[in-house]
Amino acid sequence: MADLRTQAKWDKAAPNFDIMAGKGAEERWAPFKTELFSHMDGNILFLALGTGLDIATFPTGKNITAIDISPKMLEVAQPRIDNYEGTITAHAMDVHDLDFEDDSFDQVFTSCTFCSVPRPVEGLKSLRRVLKPGGELFMFEHTGSRYYPFKVMMTLMTQISRKLGPDMNRTTVANVMAADFEVLEVNNLFLDVVKTIKAKK
Amino acid sequence: MDHRLYFVLGDLSANLVVGALIGWFSWLLVDTDWNMMIAMIIMMVVGMVISILLWLPFSILFGAMEVMVPLMLTGMLSGMVVSMYLAMESLGAWTCLHIGAASGFVSIVLIWIFNNAVRGTQPAPWR
Numbered sequence A: 001m002a003d004l005r006t007q008a009k010w011d012k013a014a015p016n017f018d019i020m021a022g023k024g025a026e027e028r029w030a031p032f033k034t035e036l037f038s039h040m041d042g043n044i045l046f047l048a049l050g051t052g053l054d055i056a057t058f059p060t061g062k063n064i065t066a067i068d069i070s071p072k073m074l075e076v077a078q079p080r081i082d083n084y085e086g087t088i089t090a091h092a093m094d095v096h097d098l099d100f101e102d103d104s105f106d107q108v109f110t111s112c113t114f115c116s117v118p119r120p121v122e123g124l125k126s127l128r129r130v131l132k133p134g135g136e137l138f139m140f141e142h143t144g145s146r147y148y149p150f151k152v153m154m155t156l157m158t159q160i161s162r163k164l165g166p167d168m169n170r171t172t173v174a175n176v177m178a179a180d181f182e183v184l185e186v187n188n189l190f191l192d193v194v195k196t197i198k199a200k201k
Numbered sequence B: 001m002d003h004r005l006y007f008v009l010g011d012l013s014a015n016l017v018v019g020a021l022i023g024w025f026s027w028l029l030v031d032t033d034w035n036m037m038i039a040m041i042i043m044m045v046v047g048m049v050i051s052i053l054l055w056l057p058f059s060i061l062f063g064a065m066e067v068m069v070p071l072m073l074t075g076m077l078s079g080m081v082v083s084m085y086l087a088m089e090s091l092g093a094w095t096c097l098h099i100g101a102a103s104g105f106v107s108i109v110l111i112w113i114f115n116n117a118v119r120g121t122q123p124a125p126w127r
Helices: A004-021 A024-037 A053-057 A071-083 A120-130 A150-164 A172-178 B005-029 B036-062 B065-088 B093-118
Strands: A044-047 A063-068 A087-092 A105-111 A131-142 A182-190 A194-200
Touching (some): A004 A024, A004 A071, A004 B036, A024 A053, A024 A131, A024 B036, A044 A120, A063 A071, A071 A087, A105 A120, A120 A172, A150 B065, A172 A182, A172 A194, B005 B093, B036 B065
Parallel strands (some): A044 A063
Antiparallel strands (some): A131 A194, A182 A194
């Protein structure tokens, strides 16, 4: 059963999401996302697709299964899905409750997802379940910082930001390890806040 | 730091503007009757909160976390420094704007230096 509270939050954000995130953040992160997504190969699960802003940085010709908890977000994403030169099959689905068989995917990609998943370790364990043995996890995420004063600032900010959208102080690398993934690489892109994480099952 | 000129100038201008505005806001609130330490602590917090509000328009143009984190630091620094001066002596609004903008400049330069130190592939153990 989907987390209806989280779904409602992102449904509400969907109509204006591209105004906030469609220019500055996407242009800034595009080179890093393009590099990360260039590793796409085999049977791919992507989450969370949102309004499909990330599709512009996908390599062409891939067969991608994408999920998002918000049906409204996927409605906004549909034109971008249609224009992709490959196949994207999108489902409204909660990462905590994936409707896929065990060992279904070769790779899982996430993009600014685990700042918003309410129970991140459970969500990551769910991803691990649907990954084939030796399958790879590629993440583009923002997390909290372990450095002061940023750590305090982002913890305070989270009290406001989580009402509207994401948390700012997640410990995503530790969560990936807690979900029994083997972390292969952590690459800081901005301070220790924006980063890519590569791991395998 | 991001080497693309659009983002370098965007980050710089956002921090100069927000620092100046918080300097001016401090000038509206704080005067020589305030205890210096209390003024610095209060305006540090107020500056950070205001910077979050001012982040919204800049985030649309220049990005999310890369704009928010420096602006929060600018808010803290500008609020703290300008209120420290205001608790010691009477200053004009224009002077406070300048001190605030200078605080924003210092903040973004510190962020650029620190970012260069911590970015890149991280050695294990990861946290």
